[in-house]
Amino acid sequence: MPHKGDYGQKKVHKVMSEFKHKTLKSSSGAKVKKRKQAIAIAMSEAGLSRGQKRSTKGSPSSTIPELQSGYRKI
Numbered sequence: 001m002p003h004k005g006d007y008g009q010k011k012v013h014k015v016m017s018e019f020k021h022k023t024l025k026s027s028s029g030a031k032v033k034k035r036k037q038a039i040a041i042a043m044s045e046a047g048l049s050r051g052q053k054r055s056t057k058g059s060p061s062s063t064i065p066e067l068q069s070g071y072r073k074i
Helices: 006-020 035-046 065-069
Strands: none
Touching: 006 035
8 A cells, every 4th residue: 555655755756857857837837947946846736835833832922921911021
């Protein structure tokens, strides 16, 4: 049975090979010239750019009442 990440790896490989052969286009239809932009497109299409949100539990602003209300004691 294939692993969960196999689709993402294949999609990234496909997009990066399109970039290498200069056939990758952005959503506006312009050719992609920068490698970083190609990586961003590949990650987005593979669904790898959606990371988990960090929890705010235990952060200083949620535990100190002065910081919650927006004022600071002097």
